[in-house]
Amino acid sequence: MSVGTIPASTTSRQSRLPGWLRSIALLRESPLGIIGAFLVAFWIIMAIGAPWLAPYDPNDNDFDIGIIAPPSAVHWLGTDDQARDILSRIIWGSRIVLTIAPMATLCAYLVGCAMGLLAGYYRGWVDTTLMQVCNVILSFPVLLLYVIIMMKFGPSALNIVVAVTFVASPQVARLVRSQTLELREREYVAAAKMRGEPAWYIMLVEILPNARGPLIVDACLRMGYTAITIGILGFLGLGLRPPDPDWGGMIGAGYSYVMGGQVHMALAPALALSSLVVGLSLLADGLREISLRD
Amino acid sequence: MTDKDKSAAPVLELDNARISYFTRAGEINVVPGVSFKLAQGEAIGLVGESGCGKSTVAFSIVRYLGGAGRLTGGRILFEGRDMAKMPEAELRQLRGRRLAMVYQDPMSSLNPVIPVGRQLMEVPIVHQGASEADARKRALQMLAEVKLPDAESVFTRYPHQLSGGQQQRVVIAMALMAEPSLLIMDEPTTGLDVTVEAAVLDLVRDLRRKHNTALVFISHNLGTVVRVCDRIGVMYAGDLVEEGPIGSVFRNPRHPYTRGLLECLPVLGTDKRTSPLVPIPGQVPPALHRPQGCIFASRCKHVDPARCTAGRIDTIAIPGESTHRVQCVRALELPFWQRPQVAAVAAAADEAEAELVLDIDHLRKFYETSTSIFSGSESYDIKALNDVSMSAKRGMTLAVVGESGCGKSTLAKVLTGLEKATDGKVALDGSDIGGIRVEDRTSAVKGKLQMVFQNPESTLNPSHSVGFAIERSLRRLKSLTGASMREQARRLMEIVKLPADFVDRKPRQLSGGQKQRVAIARALAGDPDVMVADEPVSALDVSVQAAIINLLLELQSTRAATMLFISHDLSVVRYLADRVAVMYLGKIVEFGSVDDVFSPPYHPYTEALLSAVPIADPDRQQKRILLEGAMPSPRDVPKGCPFATRCPRKLGDICDTTPPPEHRTNSGHRIACHIPMEQLRSVEPIISTAAE
Numbered sequence: 001m002s003v004g005t006i007p008a009s010t011t012s013r014q015s016r017l018p019g020w021l022r023s024i025a026l027l028r029e030s031p032l033g034i035i036g037a038f039l040v041a042f043w044i045i046m047a048i049g050a051p052w053l054a055p056y057d058p059n060d061n062d063f064d065i066g067i068i069a070p071p072s073a074v075h076w077l078g079t080d081d082q083a084r085d086i087l088s089r090i091i092w093g094s095r096i097v098l099t100i101a102p103m104a105t106l107c108a109y110l111v112g113c114a115m116g117l118l119a120g121y122y123r124g125w126v127d128t129t130l131m132q133v134c135n136v137i138l139s140f141p142v143l144l145l146y147v148i149i150m151m152k153f154g155p156s157a158l159n160i161v162v163a164v165t166f167v168a169s170p171q172v173a174r175l176v177r178s179q180t181l182e183l184r185e186r187e188y189v190a191a192a193k194m195r196g197e198p199a200w201y202i203m204l205v206e207i208l209p210n211a212r213g214p215l216i217v218d219a220c221l222r223m224g225y226t227a228i229t230i231g232i233l234g235f236l237g238l239g240l241r242p243p244d245p246d247w248g249g250m251i252g253a254g255y256s257y258v259m260g261g262q263v264h265m266a267l268a269p270a271l272a273l274s275s276l277v278v279g280l281s282l283l284a285d286g287l288r289e290i291s292l293r294d
Numbered sequence: 295m296t297d298k299d300k301s302a303a304p305v306l307e308l309d310n311a312r313i314s315y316f317t318r319a320g321e322i323n324v325v326p327g328v329s330f331k332l333a334q335g336e337a338i339g340l341v342g343e344s345g346c347g348k349s350t351v352a353f354s355i356v357r358y359l360g361g362a363g364r365l366t367g368g369r370i371l372f373e374g375r376d377m378a379k380m381p382e383a384e385l386r387q388l389r390g391r392r393l394a395m396v397y398q399d400p401m402s403s404l405n406p407v408i409p410v411g412r413q414l415m416e417v418p419i420v421h422q423g424a425s426e427a428d429a430r431k432r433a434l435q436m437l438a439e440v441k442l443p444d445a446e447s448v449f450t451r452y453p454h455q456l457s458g459g460q461q462q463r464v465v466i467a468m469a470l471m472a473e474p475s476l477l478i479m480d481e482p483t484t485g486l487d488v489t490v491e492a493a494v495l496d497l498v499r500d501l502r503r504k505h506n507t508a509l510v511f512i513s514h515n516l517g518t519v520v521r522v523c524d525r526i527g528v529m530y531a532g533d534l535v536e537e538g539p540i541g542s543v544f545r546n547p548r549h550p551y552t553r554g555l556l557e558c559l560p561v562l563g564t565d566k567r568t569s570p571l572v573p574i575p576g577q578v579p580p581a582l583h584r585p586q587g588c589i590f591a592s593r594c595k596h597v598d599p600a601r602c603t604a605g606r607i608d609t610i611a612i613p614g615e616s617t618h619r620v621q622c623v624r625a626l627e628l629p630f631w632q633r634p635q636v637a638a639v640a641a642a643a644d645e646a647e648a649e650l651v652l653d654i655d656h657l658r659k660f661y662e663t664s665t666s667i668f669s670g671s672e673s674y675d676i677k678a679l680n681d682v683s684m685s686a687k688r689g690m691t692l693a694v695v696g697e698s699g700c701g702k703s704t705l706a707k708v709l710t711g712l713e714k715a716t717d718g719k720v721a722l723d724g725s726d727i728g729g730i731r732v733e734d735r736t737s738a739v740k741g742k743l744q745m746v747f748q749n750p751e752s753t754l755n756p757s758h759s760v761g762f763a764i765e766r767s768l769r770r771l772k773s774l775t776g777a778s779m780r781e782q783a784r785r786l787m788e789i790v791k792l793p794a795d796f797v798d799r800k801p802r803q804l805s806g807g808q809k810q811r812v813a814i815a816r817a818l819a820g821d822p823d824v825m826v827a828d829e830p831v832s833a834l835d836v837s838v839q840a841a842i843i844n845l846l847l848e849l850q851s852t853r854a855a856t857m858l859f860i861s862h863d864l865s866v867v868r869y870l871a872d873r874v875a876v877m878y879l880g881k882i883v884e885f886g887s888v889d890d891v892f893s894p895p896y897h898p899y900t901e902a903l904l905s906a907v908p909i910a911d912p913d914r915q916q917k918r919i920l921l922e923g924a925m926p927s928p929r930d931v932p933k934g935c936p937f938a939t940r941c942p943r944k945l946g947d948i949c950d951t952t953p954p955p956e957h958r959t960n961s962g963h964r965i966a967c968h969i970p971m972e973q974l975r976s977v978e979p980i981i982s983t984a985a986e
Contacts, residue, residue, distance in 0.1 A: 029318070187747035188755040191763065191816060193732050194710055195770040196740050209757035 026290045033286015039279025043272075046091050047098040054088040058245040068262050077268045081253060086265065089245035090272045096246055097276065100157055101226040104164035105219055111165055112172025113215075117203040119173065120180025131177070134170035142167055146229065150238040157240065160233060164226050175218055179211035186210075220284035224277040231273050247273050304331040305373060305475050305508040306355065312367030313347075313354050322581050324350055325532040327368060329609070334475065337502055337509035338537075339519030341555075342529035343835035345578065348512045351529070352478050355510065356393055357385060373475065391421045394469035398481040400461035403468070404453040410464045411437075411449030417471035436467040440497060443922075457924045459490035463497065470501060477502065478510045483518060487697040488862060489921045492906035495521045496918070514835070516559060517865075517908025520544070525617070528552045531578050531589045534609075538618030544912050548612060548625040550594045557634055558840030560869035561911050562904070563981055564633070565888065566847060571869070572634055573841035577805065588622065596624055648687035650721075651856045652709075652824050657682040657718035657728060659701075659708050663929075676928045678704040680880035680936075682718070686873065688823075689854045691847075693871035693888075695861055695903070699925055701880040702860045706828045709858065710745050711735055723823060741771040741820030746846075748829040750809040754801040760812050761787075761797025767819035786815040790845060807838035814845065818853075825850070828860045843870055864907045868892055876900045879936035880928055886963030895957075895974035897965045898943040904980040915982045935968065943969060 027033045046053060055076075056062070061083040062075070069079045077086040115134070119127040137145075149163040183189065184207060192206050233239045234248020235255070247269040254265030313325040325347045332338055340348040353359050355370055357377060370377045372393065380388070389395075397403055405413055414433035418424035424432070437445035440463040453461055462482060469477055479498070483491040499522045502509045513519055519526050520540055527537040528549065536549040547553045554574040576593040579585060585592065587603035594602070601623045610625060612618040659679035678701045686692035694702045707713040709720060711732030720728030722743055727735065747753045754763055764783045768774040774782055784794040790811040801809055810830060817825055827846065831839040847870055850857050861867050867874060867888075874891040876884040876899065884897040891900060905919040921940045932938050938949040945968050957971045958964050965974065 186755075187749055187753045188763070190710075190712055190747065191745070191753065191813075192766070193712060194740060194745060195767045195820070196732070196735075196737055197766070197770065205758075206755055210755065212757075 027286050030286040030289045032282045033289065036279045036282025036284070036286055039275055040283055043094050043098060043276050043279070047094040050091050050095055054085075054091040056085040056088040058089040058092040059084060059243050060088075068257060068265060070262075071264060078264045080250070080265050081257070086250070086268050089250060090247070090269055093245040093247045093250065093269065094272070094276075096157070096240065096244065097227050097230055097273075100160055100230055101223050104161045104226050105168070105223045107161055107165040108168035108172050108222065109215075109219060111169035113176050113208065115169065115173035116176025117180055117208065120177040121184055121199065121203050121207070123181075127177070130173065134173050137167065137170045143232070146233060147236070147238065150233060155233070155238050155240060160230060160239070164229060168222060168226070172218070172222070175214065176208075176211060179214060180207055183207045183210050217284045217288045220280050220287060224280035224284075227273060227277055227280070303374060304333050304371075305336075306332040306510070307371040308351070308355075308368070309371065310368035311351070311354065311365060311370050313350055313359070314364060314366045315359075315362045316364065317362060319582070321366075323366070323532075323584070324581050325354075326584070328529075328532075328534045329368075330527060330534060330537055332476070332508045332510065334508055335503070335506040336525065337499075337511060337523040338525040338527055339511045339513060339523035339540075340527045340529055341513055341516055341519055343514065343578070343837065345531075346529040347532040348529045349480055350532075351534075352480060352510055352512050355476075355478060356389055356395060358395075387421075390417065390474075391472045392475050394472065394474040394477050396462075396465050396469050396477065396479040396482045398484050400458065400465045401453060403465045404461060406453050409450050409452055410456070411451075414449075414464070414468055414471060417468060421472050432471065433467075436471055437464070439470075439501065440464070440467045441493075442467075457490075459486055459494060459924065462486065462494055466494070466498065466501070470505060470507070473505060474507060476508045476510070478512075480512045481514070482511075484514070487925075488864070488908075489697065489902060489906045490924070491518070491908070492521075492918075493920055495908065496920070498522050515908060516555065516910035520910055520912050521908050528555065531584075532581065533589055533621055535590065535621045536619070538612070538615060538620075540912050542612075542615045542618045544910070546631050548618070548620040548628065549590075549622045550596045550624075550628070551590045553628075553631055554593075555836060556631075556910065558837045559910055560840075560843075560865045561633075561914070562865045562868055562892075562907050562909050563914065563983075565869050569633055569635055571840040571844060573844065574837040596628060598624060648689060650685055651688045651690075651723060652692070652858065653685040653719070653721040654705075654709075654728075655683050655719040655721070657705075657708065657720060658716045659704050659713060660716045677880045677931050678928060679708065679715075680931065682875075682877075682880070682882055684873075684875045684882060684885055686824075686856045686858065688856055689850065690872045691850065691857045691859055691870055692873045692875065693859045693861060693867040694875045694877055695864055695867050696877035697862060697903075697925060699879075699928065700877040701928070702877050703828055704880075705877075706745065706826050706858070706860055709824075709826055710743060711740075737771050737773075742823045743826065744817035744820045744822040744824075745826040745828065746810070746813050746817050746830045749833055750806040750813070751833075753813040754804075754809055756801050758800075759797065760799050760801060760804065763812065763816045764797070764819055767816050771820040782819075783815075786818055787812075789818065789849070790815045805838075806834050807842060810834065810838075810842055811845065814842075814849070818849065821853075822855055824856045824858060826858045826860070829862065830859075831866065832861065832863060839866075846870070864903060865909075876903070879925060879931055881936050881966070882964075883937060883967070884963075884965050886959075887961060890959075890961060890963040894977045894979055895963075895965060895971060896977060896980070897937075897967055897974075898941050898969070899937045901977065901980060902940075902942065909981070913983060917978070917980050919980075935966070945969060 027037060062079060062085065063083050065075060065079055065083060067079060067081050067083045069075060071078045075085050080086055115130050119130040145167055146163050150159060153159045189202060189206050192202050230239065231248035234246040235252040237252060239248050240246045250269040251266050258266050308328050308330050310327040310329050311325065312327050314321045314323045328351055340351065342348050354365055365378050411433055414436060415429040418429045418432055434445050434449060437448055442448045442460060442463055456464065483494050486494060495518055511519060511522055523540060525538065526540050526543050527534050528551065530551045536543060536547065536552045547556060557572040558574060560571060574593055579589060579592065587605060588607045591597045591602040607621050607623055609619050609621045612620065657679055658681060660675040660677055662675055682705065684692065694705060696702050708715045708728060711730060714731050715728035718728060719726050727739060732740065754760065761783050764786055765779050768779045768782055783797055787794045787796055792808060792811050831842050834842060846857065859871060871888045874888050875882050876891065876897060878899050884891055884900050902919045902921050905917050909916060919942055923940050926932060926939055932950060934950045934952050935954045938944055941949065948968055954966045954968045956964050956966045
């Protein structure tokens, strides 16, 4: 068999790029995924460029214009009940969402992957124990759990991350476990055992990388949920301390004025939040399409 | 129309049918133009390797190509009507009534929540407006016709309560319910065990004759086509390169590709000492880049560049064999075909002198299962391996054959330490490793015994490069690092005949055969004394399979390694093994040298297996032995002989109650059977060559 004659074209231009770049290159074939990627990229740029992009200091009160002023040429999105520029507060607020949400998701993944890998790989009593712990956490009403944690430990960015990790990691663990149960039966895992690789190596190097497809998609969605969670906590007054521009808190503050017909104060941060969440969902859909194809 | 006219008009006619798939990359023309005719009651087998377009052609007949596929030229006529122009509603009427399909996986055609009888009744009720009572009567009749025992009870069962073979029979019954004039079967027996396959194939052949149904039978296995069909069509890269009656195509194939296929196929009765397998060099060109002229030219040993690559190759009829057509310019110039033969090479080094490398002695592996957590006390054993003994000397190939569930893969797991033996001994170079899990073996022992797996798609980790797997093995088993490790990895790639720079590729850039070569290189990294190969070629196309078998044999002889070759394919085993163990339900029923096992005296199970193997040679006569029922569950193994429940030579109660004694001969041949050896000796050989 003259295997030397294999055409070099099997190594196409695309496949020479590193994996993550290739995924982005593939994304252009999914229109919804592109929209999602743009929305997410927009907010990332806002978060990074907040000091230059925001027209005002988010905590400056512009009493010349007054409180709850409607959108105008000076304040594009109007001012809030303390006469602060809503646009600036939204731009600065994106920083908070876009640091806490990825941090919390990352922590949930670290804990969830560890639990899922151990449960799926060892099965037996390890699996039973870990999954029972997960079931107990999952059986609590999520919101109640958040409220209890935040009330007990006080509102802070770190505590939000802890709370989200606590609630989300069992869900991640279940996903990782189901992937591990399937992947551990692959022949390359048997081959790794036969050359004497330790269990941690098999879990992290042989199994986990092959579960990445569904995990990346789930991570995108989960980041969206976490953004909503942060919003809810802020809305309930359990988020960050008041002066910080927090989208949830802004919606909460504007909420009471909606009845009076002054919707802009709540509507603008609400739209910001939903555009970010929708962006992440669309991106997840796009990535799922790609992962199904490859 | 009189009866005579009717039989003369073909049921199906493909006239230069051109089929393309439309993708983002544009039109991919997978079938440039296929023509053949099928008369009433005739059966054609379409064969070819994966991706050759045989299924595409079959699906295009019923217009089942999905959104992306389309007939882009030529005509497909069914009973004289153009299928491409038929309105959808009419087509629906036709499917299921005049046209029926049977797929590889019977569960894809059966509704899991409706009893099978009800599903059968729907056919006459929907298509012919039959009454309930009438439909029921006909469904029962049909179930009896596909030889399902106790049709009444099968009628009320759900699909999951039937075995795979029974499910496929139900699907065939359903397909034949409406008395279609054309039946299309797509690999209908590929997932079945060989004894079940044989029964289904015989059934299909008998029924199509009885109902005078035309049949398009798609298969990758030439042997099954010989069993069922009158005609064969060989497809290559979308072209029907040769088509004709089974007899004339197999006796003197005219197309070099057909010849190549037959030359890389081990046929029961041939072995490595007399008939070497000759793989076809190169690879199928991708459909996007079809070369000018003959598409096989780049791999053909008879190629005449001036004529073969000039322009379109016409299909010519062979003079004197009017229905035998070939798409090759040199078809009439080629000499009469003969299976490649070499003078018998003396058997590998005198067996008696070689040292014993692997000695398996009374090996047992039981799995404990408990029925449920609520009745935890009620646990029972699955006897996957029940008293297995066999041995192999250095440089020898020991083959283990048997149907799925016989315990052959469990044996591989115990040997490699992925599972721990319950009892018994596995001696590797004299030291017992049977009870030691792989984690507890020293790297020297791990290196001595390595494995090649079955599935090329899962044998390499898709996340890592090809070289990674080999380098890790070298690091773990040989303690090599850095440059010497990389150097050795490249050398191993060359040993398995892959370009050394493949180490940087990802598995998905490799073909199935190439992946399997990498897996072999990985196994060789530990410099093994024993290589366990669990069905290493069963997922590969025949031409690739031949190359891998040759590679394994070559490596084994150059490295004097012992190979334990696990397979369900008796033709391959006959070809490459020195010793054979036939397993049934966790027990070895017969063990001996390959010549002893494949000739009388046989164990009745070996005899039945041999009679079931589809042989791609119409001149070899095979006695037919039909086995009743299926292998019992390893949960309740029969008390006496494991094969007693299906044995056609069963003596009587003694077989059910007493484990059979083991007959031994001087040559080391062992048969576990109650039938006296003299009587087993008098059995006629199963396979004989027809007198010319």
